[in-house]
Amino acid sequence: MPQTSVEIVKASVVLKLLGDKTRLTIMKLIDNQACCVCEFVEIFQTSQPSISQHLRKLKDIGLVKEERRGQWIFYSVDKGNEYYPFIKPILDQLPNQEYKLKELEEKGTRISCC
Amino acid sequence: MPQTSVEIVKASVVLKLLGDKTRLTIMKLIDNQACCVCEFVEIFQTSQPSISQHLRKLKDIGLVKEERRGQWIFYSVDKGNEYYPFIKPILDQLPNQEYKLKELEEKGTRISCC
DNA sequence: TTAGTATATAACTATCTACTTATATAATCA
């Protein structure tokens, strides 16, 4: 089976986006489930605009997609994106991050929406 | 066969390094051969200090190794590095960059050392 | 409609990054 190939400048743009621990953790988290913005704010203990801006960058090149459910917006990895086959092996080598959601539940700070 | 796993903060550091088109192209080029600094300077049409600084960053986290041969220093990917299994699938999905060396030969600007 | 909640965007700022120029180090060769 021939390897897929990604133009090298585009690849570097994608890798730069993944080269941030917040964005990389987000991508791993939502590779198998949708999460809403407020969860990320809790998990990363940072401001809501900061998370929004990270998500915006991921969305701009199509790595993630959003889905509004009432007043919440859920984000998940867009597996139909042209770069998904490129980043999949990267995500697969990262340790599962779902424990971060579990910690929120245990602390009781997991927001109502999720 | 269980997947290897790379701590997520370390992974983001490695990906940030690869998230630069010059460094990413260098990594792809030297995944299967050693190249000396002057070749990179020709290929990327940039200054020698700029290349040296990119190579320094790659060397600092162990992605590449150097080998002096007389007055020249050859760089190649350190396949024994702990992160190599992590980055290998990335490099494998990039188009071969050897044509850049061929272009140097055809232009006659490939330096004597190489 | 008004108040409250969730999210996005704008503007600003501190820090980081990649480059430049200048200089230092190291090897070769006459």
Add this chain to the structure above:
DNA sequence: TGATTATATAAGTAGATAGTTATATACTAA
């Protein structure tokens, strides 16, 4: 030895980046 070549390092700078605060937008529910 001194001149030349290859590479590294230092210092400075312009532009990029990630965060902040303030505000706008969008939805829900009373």
